[in-house]
Amino acid sequence: MSSSTPALTVDGLRKDFGPIAALDGRMVRVLHGIHLRAEFGAVTTLLGTNGAGKSTTLACAQGLLKPDGGTVSLLGHDPYRAGSEIRSRVGVMLQDGGLPPSVRPAALLKHVAGMFRTPEDPVALMARLGIDEFAHTPIRRLSGGQKQRVALAAALVGRPEAVFLDEPSAGLDPQSRQTVFELIRELRDAGLAIVLTTHLMDDAQRLSDYVYIIAGGRNVAEGTVAELTSHEPTEARVLELAAEGRLAADPGLTAAGLTVHPDGDGRVRIAGISTTAHLSAVTAWLERRGVLPTALSMQPRTLEDVFLHLAGGSAADSAGRPLDPPGAPDHRNRRLPQEQATPLEQRPNGTA
């Protein structure tokens, strides 16, 4: 069922928030030119840490936010100006659900179904997602995972051609997660374009046909799961050093393809050390800066290092700021190693 025209194309998407009073009324740019493309019959994943700009990107793609630059085309239309006919072909599951607390799932899904000419049968959909067990319990009394399934059903009840799922596995127990994943694959096989966001490597790995890694409001890597997981040299090391004074990257270091990630307390980490030439570049850089480290060690690269390296230093660093200093290497074609199949939270300490 796949078509040559993508369900969604986003090019050069920029979004500014503000003016922010705490920043003297300045604007904050949260998206710096995002691009993505979602095909029919495929799961397209936006992977990134919290605050990377995934939800803002989705909100622009869904027409909930007006972009400040770039173009968005959803089913061939500008979603921000789209009318009810376009909305009827798109299902949306919001990150916080957007469900009315006092309403019961059965009543809500019947109501949402009533907005469509030929909806899915809400009763069958509830049975499929296991919602029938709590169909008549007010939504405020449901668990996070139960609410999540109701929100998914609400996104699907109109039999959409494209669905946006913002963190669809958040709060799900393993069994519901399996149910939801099966359903997503089935929808993909039925020809739907599925765009989802996640911060879990495992979800991205298990579901995606194509992954965009987003950090600091920019695209930092993309590819099929196979492409992203097959080529990274696994012997890459992280060099940790401690020194008095300021240690910023210089052109000589960035030319070697290395970037500096401050850890605080005068410690910095340099990821992606895979050859002795890299090591020489680091010592030459220290010599140019006139810095003799007080400590220096090589560490095996952990999952978090890889992700944070791509994500630009640290998770806290990612919101509303440029990722890398000007002149930093383009990360677009960087590969993710196999170990990233593990969710970030379950990273084994110190091993890769």
Add this chain to the structure above:
Amino acid sequence: MSTPLAPSRHGGNAASLPVRILRHGRYETGLMLRNGEQLVLAVVLPLLALVGLTLVDVLDGVGPTRIDAAAPGVLALCVVSTAFTGQGIATGFDRRYGVLTFLSTTPLGKAGLIFGKAVAVLCVLALQVVLVSAVALVLGWRPDPAGILAALPLLLLGTAAFTSLGLLIAGTVRPEATLAITNLAWVLLAAAGGLLLPADRLPGALSALVGFLPSAALGDGLRAALMDGVLPLGPVVVLLLWAVAAGAAATRWFKWT
């Protein structure tokens, strides 16, 4: 895999706009009627006011009997209960929980959401008017038959003005603030805003000021209609101006998230 989940695949799948609005109106009417606090505000307190005003002498001299002077004001109070306070609070919390955002992604859309809410307010108001009128008739109310037709446009204009004001508040401040503001306003407008007591019964300066409020326009207008059988121009103009101004302000400043 019991359920086939295939896309509709025939272009748009939206129900027609009138169907969406009526269905959303029915849904929101159900929510309002099942909400205990809203029912107290919409039915219990107005009925208490109706009975209470026939037992005390504050309205003596306003109309031929106490109930004739009280019933129109209580109908005006019903408008403020449902269109302003009840609707404002519900919309404020819907906004907080992202319900407005979610519904605006469905074919209902923003316009359908607003018109659906308006339908629900009118449905609940119709039930209030029937109930309050029935109780008032039992208590001896004899409205001017000519005024019943004149009361309708006043009720509709009042509903438009107070729905817009409720949405303006719900769409600009936190839901807790909406709750406080609209409840406080309900009490103040009922007591001294020209709803239950005619504006000219209030002390000097206050009386002139209150006359320009939508509450006084609605209360005094309904009293003129149902006691004297006329459609007074002044209140109609005041209500129209408030409806247009509040509608424009809500359109301009209402935040969906």
